[in-house]
Amino acid sequence: PGIAGHMQMFELHLHPPGEIDAGSSRDDFDSLHGGTIWVAGTATLDDQTVPFTGTFTIPDEGTWRIVESIEADIELQPEIVSSGRAVVLIHVDQWFHNIDFSSLTEQDGDGIFQITEDTQAWTALLSATRSRYAYGIEWRNEP
Numbered sequence: 001p002g003i004a005g006h007m008q009m010f011e012l013h014l015h016p017p018g019e020i021d022a023g024s025s026r027d028d029f030d031s032l033h034g035g036t037i038w039v040a041g042t043a044t045l046d047d048q049t050v051p052f053t054g055t056f057t058i059p060d061e062g063t064w065r066i067v068e069s070i071e072a073d074i075e076l077q078p079e080i081v082s083s084g085r086a087v088v089l090i091h092v093d094q095w096f097h098n099i100d101f102s103s104l105t106e107q108d109g110d111g112i113f114q115i116t117e118d119t120q121a122w123t124a125l126l127s128a129t130r131s132r133y134a135y136g137i138e139w140r141n142e143p
Helices: 026-032 092-096 120-129
Strands: 005-013 037-045 048-056 066-076 084-090 135-141
Touching (some): 005 135, 066 135, 092 120
Antiparallel strands (some): 037 048
């Protein structure tokens, strides 16, 4: 629940599952494979295709797990607050923008490249997930 007023910015906390009470069941977090963030997909550039997966937890150092000053522009009025919700948007293209998938070398048994802590991809993904430009927020009216 929010209070009335003009929301101009917000912050997002990216803590590991179970570290804080998120109001979700433990089963809801199973898809994260034990990390804060889990990604999987296929990256394609020219004629090169790289299937990838990665699980990571943002280090608990200072405010690293907090993304601050994310831009918002939502007018919260008492009559709409009870009939809708603010939904955080993840701009996934921003997460992957600076990753060099050709730098991945470690593969699992199925030939899927692993984003591990010692790779350029992990560093780029960590940096991107902490960027305020990788997120947005919008108001959605609920019936």
